[in-house]
Ligand SMILES: Nc1nc2c(c(=O)[nH]1)N(C=O)[C@@H](CNc1ccc(C(=O)N[C@@H](CCC(=O)O)C(=O)O)cc1)CN2
Ligand SMILES: Nc1nc2c(ncn2[C@@H]2O[C@H](COP(=O)(O)OP(=O)(O)OP(=O)(O)O)[C@@H](O)[C@H]2O)c(=O)[nH]1
């Protein structure tokens with residue numbers, strides 16, 4: 425664990441900027457009690473609310489409010505913490521911060537309170553990230569999920585898997601010590617079974633973490649299809665306003681158009697793209713290139729075809745779809761279908777009309793399913809792309825361990841298992857390089 429200087433005392437306004445009913449200045453560090461007591465002009469009993477006058481250097485009252493003292497280690501950061509709860513006036517709060525600094529505190533960096541909570545073992549890294557995600561949550565679903573991660577739901581699952589991997593490492597290391605004997609006689613079969621179980625647990629946790637990541641970041645869905653199929657019309661229908669230009673001529677959309685829309689409580693980044701077809705002028709070809717690049721990063725491709733001739737555009741998009749994790753096929757302009765000539769619909773496709781709105785409810789449900797996966801949202805925890813990536817790397821290491829075990833190259837298996845174990849450690853911060861911590865905490869707001 426990286427050691428940091430925590431013999432200094434930090435201070436920041438903990439409440440949001442702007443005028444408010446109440447505003448809180450928070451101090452953390454060894455001098456927090458003395459600084460707060462100097463400003464309040466009296467001693468403070470830990471975990472008691474005192475109604476006091478906050479005074480400046482000249483003894484003039486700055487404001488009256490409540491003072492709270494938390495003695496280490498029973499505080500958010502694990503250090504001495506003091507709070508001056510004043511009226512929510514920015515000038516008053518700034519005066520109080522300046523006074524704290526004159527008395528020996530220094531302004532906190534973004535996320536520094538939570539960083540200290542992490543460094544003092546009050547929160548692990550995934551929990552500290554969940555604090556920031558809770559604060560930034562866009563809706564109650566995301567907030568509830570962040571709350572579960574803050575409570576340690578995600579961390580416990582990561583740690584359970586890490587314990588499984590540790591047990592495997594111990595077994596493999598033990599076998600290495602008896603390298604002269606064949607693996608069979610050393611319980612190689614049980615080892616293989618334990619590794620399979622870990623692979624399965626890893627896959628399960630990765631899927632749940634993916635869902636948690638989508639709860640936090642939303643689903644990145646890219647609308648693609650042949651020109652004129654109604655992609656821009658669909659974006660407008662889902663966004664509820666005329667964001668994109670719609671026109672009868674094919675090749676209307678050239679550039680990417682991004683919209684954040686909420687569908688059924690899920691945040692979606694929807695991206696409208698240029699229609700894909702052979703040929704086109706230079707601008708249109710650039711548009712198609714951008715569409716393909718956007719697709720390569722998508723969670724979901726929403727493929728829009730013309731319901732009257734769905735086969736027509738399919739070939740043009742097929743190539744671009746390779747590698748996209750999920751696809752949703754739409755036959756748009758259903759309103760133009762005469763009942764008698766309906767072309768058959770493939771099993772997973774939806775028939776919609778961006779013009780009349782028909783089928784858009786069903787589409788919303790499918791988008792929600794795509795975002796959350798098949799599992800219900802109950803019990804969902806929030807997670808970040810960083811966590812998903814670490815789990816993916818861990819899964820690759822496990823795969824390498826499986827191959828190595830099959831080859832009876834136990835040193836390689838041990839090495840791969842160690843790699844997988846360390847990846848999990850980086851999620852909770854058990855193994856955390858300094859630059860990772862700096863990266864994570866600097867994205868917090870000041871005062872958190
Ligand atoms: N006024 C105020 N409200 C706040 C915070 C705060 O710092 N100040 N929080 C800050 O983010 C959150 C609450 N988080 C907190 C976490 C731990 C402790 C604390 O004193 N923990 C001790 C005692 C445990 C107990 O008695 O429950 C400990 O863990 O040992 C306080 C607040 C949200 N609301
Ligand atoms: N009848 C009917 N017309 C539609 C529907 N959706 C789109 N259109 C019409 O189809 C034409 C093309 O729509 P756009 O939304 O611009 O199609 P696009 O796929 O974005 O086209 P490009 O940007 O050129 O690739 C317009 O004239 C729309 O009004 C629909 O559901 N029903």
Ligand SMILES: [Mg+2]
Nearest residue numbers: 655656676677
């Ligand atoms: Mg368009």
